Amino acid sequence: MDFTTNNNYRKSVDYVRNWHNIHNSNLYIIDNNCSHLVLECSENISKGDVCCLYSDGSIRKGLANDTDRQYIIGIALHSCYSGNKLAIQCRGNITLTGLTANTHYYASNINNGEITSVDTGLYMGYSINTTDFFLNVSLEAI
Secondary structure, eight states, rough: TTTOOOHHHHHHHHHHHHHHHHHHTTTSSSGGGGSEEEEBSSOOBOOOOOOEEEETTSSOOOOOOOOOOOEEEESSOOOBBBEEEEEEEEEEEEHHHSOOOEEEEEEEESSSEEOOOOOOEEEEESSSSSSSEEEEEOOOTT
Protein backbone atom coordinates (compact mmCIF):
# COMPACT_ATOMS: atom_id res chain seq x y z
CA MET A 1 0.00 0.00 0.00
CA ASP A 2 1.22 3.48 -0.82
CA PHE A 3 1.08 5.38 2.48
CA THR A 4 1.33 8.76 0.75
CA THR A 5 -1.96 8.33 -1.17
CA ASN A 6 -4.06 6.65 1.55
CA ASN A 7 -6.31 9.46 2.84
CA ASN A 8 -7.23 7.78 6.15
CA TYR A 9 -3.57 7.17 6.89
CA ARG A 10 -2.61 10.75 5.98
CA LYS A 11 -5.39 12.18 8.21
CA SER A 12 -4.22 10.06 11.14
CA VAL A 13 -0.60 11.08 10.56
CA ASP A 14 -1.61 14.75 10.52
CA TYR A 15 -3.56 14.26 13.77
CA VAL A 16 -0.55 12.62 15.45
CA ARG A 17 1.89 15.23 14.12
CA ASN A 18 -0.31 18.10 15.31
CA TRP A 19 -0.52 16.55 18.76
CA HIS A 20 3.25 16.06 18.81
CA ASN A 21 3.95 19.66 17.71
CA ILE A 22 1.72 21.03 20.46
CA HIS A 23 3.32 18.88 23.19
CA ASN A 24 6.89 18.68 21.86
CA SER A 25 8.15 21.43 24.17
CA ASN A 26 6.93 19.60 27.28
CA LEU A 27 9.79 17.56 28.69
CA TYR A 28 7.66 16.15 31.48
CA ILE A 29 3.88 16.08 31.40
CA ILE A 30 2.26 15.64 34.79
CA ASP A 31 -1.34 15.75 33.56
CA ASN A 32 -1.79 12.56 31.55
CA ASN A 33 -5.08 13.89 30.14
CA CYS A 34 -3.14 16.15 27.76
CA SER A 35 -0.70 13.49 26.58
CA HIS A 36 -2.95 11.04 24.78
CA LEU A 37 -4.64 10.49 21.45
CA VAL A 38 -7.97 8.82 20.70
CA LEU A 39 -8.18 6.89 17.43
CA GLU A 40 -10.04 3.84 16.10
CA CYS A 41 -8.33 0.48 16.42
CA SER A 42 -8.62 -2.24 13.77
CA GLU A 43 -7.73 -5.20 16.00
CA ASN A 44 -8.34 -6.13 19.63
CA ILE A 45 -5.85 -4.33 21.87
CA SER A 46 -5.18 -4.85 25.58
CA LYS A 47 -4.35 -2.24 28.19
CA GLY A 48 -0.58 -1.68 28.18
CA ASP A 49 -0.01 -2.80 24.57
CA VAL A 50 2.38 -0.80 22.40
CA CYS A 51 0.30 0.84 19.65
CA CYS A 52 1.20 1.89 16.14
CA LEU A 53 -0.40 3.92 13.40
CA TYR A 54 -1.14 1.28 10.76
CA SER A 55 -1.08 1.81 6.99
CA ASP A 56 -4.89 2.20 6.82
CA GLY A 57 -4.87 5.01 9.40
CA SER A 58 -6.15 2.83 12.23
CA ILE A 59 -4.42 1.72 15.42
CA ARG A 60 -2.89 -1.74 15.81
CA LYS A 61 -0.34 -3.42 18.06
CA GLY A 62 3.15 -2.20 17.23
CA LEU A 63 6.11 -4.31 16.10
CA ALA A 64 9.62 -2.93 15.56
CA ASN A 65 10.67 -4.99 12.52
CA ASP A 66 7.39 -4.84 10.56
CA THR A 67 7.22 -1.91 8.12
CA ASP A 68 3.42 -1.71 8.50
CA ARG A 69 3.57 -1.76 12.33
CA GLN A 70 6.70 0.24 13.17
CA TYR A 71 5.13 3.72 13.39
CA ILE A 72 4.82 3.52 17.16
CA ILE A 73 2.76 6.27 18.81
CA GLY A 74 2.26 5.09 22.41
CA ILE A 75 0.71 2.63 24.87
CA ALA A 76 -2.97 1.66 25.19
CA LEU A 77 -4.66 3.13 28.28
CA HIS A 78 -7.47 0.54 28.24
CA SER A 79 -8.50 -2.64 26.44
CA CYS A 80 -10.45 -2.15 23.23
CA TYR A 81 -12.20 -4.30 20.62
CA SER A 82 -11.61 -3.79 16.92
CA GLY A 83 -13.67 -0.94 15.45
CA ASN A 84 -13.87 1.06 18.69
CA LYS A 85 -12.05 4.19 19.84
CA LEU A 86 -8.85 3.65 21.84
CA ALA A 87 -7.05 6.15 24.07
CA ILE A 88 -3.29 5.95 23.66
CA GLN A 89 -0.78 7.54 26.01
CA CYS A 90 2.03 9.13 24.01
CA ARG A 91 4.18 10.76 26.66
CA GLY A 92 4.45 11.01 30.44
CA ASN A 93 4.06 8.68 33.37
CA ILE A 94 2.09 5.47 32.98
CA THR A 95 1.64 2.48 35.27
CA LEU A 96 2.71 -0.90 33.84
CA THR A 97 3.55 -4.22 35.46
CA GLY A 98 6.54 -6.53 35.24
CA LEU A 99 9.18 -3.84 34.68
CA THR A 100 12.79 -3.93 35.78
CA ALA A 101 13.65 -0.76 37.70
CA ASN A 102 15.85 1.86 36.00
CA THR A 103 15.79 0.19 32.58
CA HIS A 104 15.32 1.59 29.08
CA TYR A 105 12.61 -0.11 27.01
CA TYR A 106 11.94 -0.43 23.29
CA ALA A 107 9.10 -1.70 21.10
CA SER A 108 9.50 -5.46 20.67
CA ASN A 109 10.60 -6.83 17.32
CA ILE A 110 9.27 -10.31 18.20
CA ASN A 111 5.82 -9.99 19.83
CA ASN A 112 3.16 -7.52 18.63
CA GLY A 113 2.31 -4.91 21.25
CA GLU A 114 5.07 -5.69 23.75
CA ILE A 115 8.06 -3.79 25.11
CA THR A 116 11.54 -5.19 25.63
CA SER A 117 14.78 -4.08 27.24
CA VAL A 118 16.62 -5.21 24.09
CA ASP A 119 17.48 -2.24 21.87
CA THR A 120 15.38 -2.63 18.71
CA GLY A 121 15.87 0.96 17.60
CA LEU A 122 12.30 2.04 18.52
CA TYR A 123 12.68 3.68 21.93
CA MET A 124 9.64 3.74 24.22
CA GLY A 125 10.96 5.16 27.51
CA TYR A 126 12.35 3.99 30.83
CA SER A 127 11.16 2.42 34.05
CA ILE A 128 11.44 4.45 37.23
CA ASN A 129 10.72 1.34 39.32
CA THR A 130 8.86 -1.96 38.74
CA THR A 131 5.50 -0.28 37.96
CA ASP A 132 6.14 3.37 37.01
CA PHE A 133 7.16 3.97 33.42
CA PHE A 134 8.11 7.27 31.80
CA LEU A 135 6.86 7.06 28.22
CA ASN A 136 8.74 9.18 25.71
CA VAL A 137 7.95 7.94 22.20
CA SER A 138 9.66 9.68 19.31
CA LEU A 139 7.14 10.41 16.56
CA GLU A 140 9.82 11.42 14.07
CA ALA A 141 9.38 8.24 12.01
CA ILE A 142 5.92 9.21 10.72
